Amino acid sequence: MDTTASTNGESFEILRQLIVERRTNMMVDRERSVPGSTIRDLCDLAMWAPNHKRTWPWRFATFTGEGRMRLGEAAAMDLIAGGSDDESKIGKVRRKYARTPVVLVIGSAPDDHATFHDENRDAVAAGIQNLLLGATALGLASFWSTAPVIDGPNTLELCGFESGTRIIGMIYLGWPTGEGLPGERPEPEITIVDS
Numbered sequence: 001m002d003t004t005a006s007t008n009g010e011s012f013e014i015l016r017q018l019i020v021e022r023r024t025n026m027m028v029d030r031e032r033s034v035p036g037s038t039i040r041d042l043c044d045l046a047m048w049a050p051n052h053k054r055t056w057p058w059r060f061a062t063f064t065g066e067g068r069m070r071l072g073e074a075a076a077m078d079l080i081a082g083g084s085d086d087e088s089k090i091g092k093v094r095r096k097y098a099r100t101p102v103v104l105v106i107g108s109a110p111d112d113h114a115t116f117h118d119e120n121r122d123a124v125a126a127g128i129q130n131l132l133l134g135a136t137a138l139g140l141a142s143f144w145s146t147a148p149v150i151d152g153p154n155t156l157e158l159c160g161f162e163s164g165t166r167i168i169g170m171i172y173l174g175w176p177t178g179e180g181l182p183g184e185r186p187e188p189e190i191t192i193v194d195s
Helices: 003-021 036-046 067-081 087-099 114-137 153-159
Strands: 058-063 102-108 141-145 166-174
Touching: 003 114, 036 058, 036 102, 036 114, 058 067, 058 114, 058 153, 067 087, 067 102, 067 153, 087 166, 102 114, 102 153, 114 141, 114 166, 153 166
Parallel strands: none
Antiparallel strands: 058 102, 102 166, 141 166
16 A cells, blocks of 8 residues: 555645635634734745745735724825825725734835746745635634735835835734635636647
8 A cells, every 4th residue: 555645645635625615704803813923924834935036025014903004094195195086995995904903914025127026926926825824724714905006105114115015915814703705616627738
């Protein structure tokens, strides 16, 4: 009996189950904090994603407590600077980061080489998936959101990110109080070329 194949098969099934069970979920206990050590562990997982030229493009900023309101204000200022005058949308941005106890902003560092600049984004996005799976494995609810302005100077400055950084994800994290959205995916469409 090939025990390696058996172990690998079991590992694959564990990973598959984790991936399939991951849910987008914002139904969380707003009062229960997420330890800083847990956030650090999740950020570490993100940095294990493939990174072609070892540019280490990941940038992280964590917002808790009143810091979440400061994030909302910075994002709102970026919207206004970009020409938005939609008071309803601006007001929502100011408040929305208080919906979970932690918001983790993840950016992609710039690169002068156009291809590496794009590859940085790919590495950061792959890292976010690692982070989301890690959150699921720890029992955390998570939600990947897009920044109102992906390169807004007010938000970048608040996060401590260098100019030219693109915000790839605003990740809401918390301890779940309910089920997330149902996990449904279509069958993959695969082109097979064998000759």
